Amino acid sequence: MKKIREVKVSKITKLSANFKIVTFTGDDLNDFPTLKNGGYIKLLFSEKPLDLNYQFVRPFTIKNFSREKLELEILFTNLQSSSGLASKWSQKIKINDKILISGPGSNKSLSLLSKWYLFIGDFTALAAISVYLKNLDEKSRGLAIIEIKSKKDKIELEKPVNFEIKWVLSSKVNNFSQYKNKLQNITWLSHQPSVWAACEFELMKKLRNFLIKDKKILKENIYISSYWKKGLDQEEHKIIKKKDFQKWES
Numbered sequence: 001m002k003k004i005r006e007v008k009v010s011k012i013t014k015l016s017a018n019f020k021i022v023t024f025t026g027d028d029l030n031d032f033p034t035l036k037n038g039g040y041i042k043l044l045f046s047e048k049p050l051d052l053n054y055q056f057v058r059p060f061t062i063k064n065f066s067r068e069k070l071e072l073e074i075l076f077t078n079l080q081s082s083s084g085l086a087s088k089w090s091q092k093i094k095i096n097d098k099i100l101i102s103g104p105g106s107n108k109s110l111s112l113l114s115k116w117y118l119f120i121g122d123f124t125a126l127a128a129i130s131v132y133l134k135n136l137d138e139k140s141r142g143l144a145i146i147e148i149k150s151k152k153d154k155i156e157l158e159k160p161v162n163f164e165i166k167w168v169l170s171s172k173v174n175n176f177s178q179y180k181n182k183l184q185n186i187t188w189l190s191h192q193p194s195v196w197a198a199c200e201f202e203l204m205k206k207l208r209n210f211l212i213k214d215k216k217i218l219k220e221n222i223y224i225s226s227y228w229k230k231g232l233d234q235e236e237h238k239i240i241k242k243k244d245f246q247k248w249e250s
């Protein structure tokens with residue numbers, strides 16, 4: 001079982017209209033493992049604070065971890081419309097607030113063979129994409145398509161020089177067609193890219209279909225995952241995600 005650690009909020013940095021970085025610290029981070037490409041932790045929630053018999057877990061990407069400073073950074077999206085535990089908690093967050101976390105779990109490593117990468121993700125995947133871009137070989141090339149809620153969320157990302165970032169603005173009508181437009185308007189090289197994608201469940205299924213059927217990308221060159229599902233909480237989402245994954249793998 002993954003170790004449970006108590007951490008407290010030491011810094012809150014507003015990055016843009018809908019993103020903020022929350023820095024957690026605490027002695028429990030002394031032996032926190034450093035993973036390639038960051039990985040993720042789970043915030044643990046219960047009816048009472050710091051309850052080891054927690055009932056709810058919410059995964060969040062590790063944007064940065066410094067062993068020297070014992071600092072762990074998480075990028076939170078502002079989900080004002082959500083009544084979810086993590087959303088409500090992160091909106092009210094203040095310095096010295098404490099929470100239990102478990103993890104880290106590791107993020108999927110990308111095949112480094114192609115040196116041509118395609119990252120696709122909504123606002124919940126921005127942290128993961130930013131960590132991958134930062135860690136890629138400087139000679140790598142590719143494209144990241146990232147969905148944001150407002151033009152004001154276009155933040156500067158550390159990336160290899162030959163990497164392009166395309167922003168998609170969230171739409172209530174059809175997010176998929178926006179991603180599809182961006183994907184259709186890029187220059188596809190003769191060899192296959194390594195694809196990494198994460199977003200809302202229904203969008204993930206449409207993107208997966210498009211990448212495989214229309215773009216003929218081989219399954220082994222694609223890592224695609226849903227990070228949440230409209231209308232379902234994370235416990236409910238996890239169940240359908242698992243079923244979908246088993247079908248996709250079979």
Ligand SMILES: Cc1cc2nc3c(=O)[nH]c(=O)nc-3n(C[C@H](O)[C@H](O)[C@H](O)COP(=O)(O)OP(=O)(O)OC[C@H]3O[C@@H](n4cnc5c(N)ncnc54)[C@H](O)[C@@H]3O)c2cc1C
Pocket residue numbers: 040058059060061062074075076077079082083084085086087088123124125127128226227228229230231232233234235
């Ligand atoms: C591996 C992994 C890494 C992740 N990393 C990050 C990260 O770095 N930053 C980040 O912000 N999120 C991240 N997420 C997504 C995050 O875990 C979910 O958004 C989480 O469910 C929110 O919890 P909640 O308690 O607020 O809402 P829940 O209780 O899970 O859901 C309550 C309601 O809110 C809705 N909801 C949940 N998430 C969203 C959303 N993103 N947008 C709109 N409505 C939503 C649900 O559909 C439901 O109706 C990650 C998910 C995974 C699986």
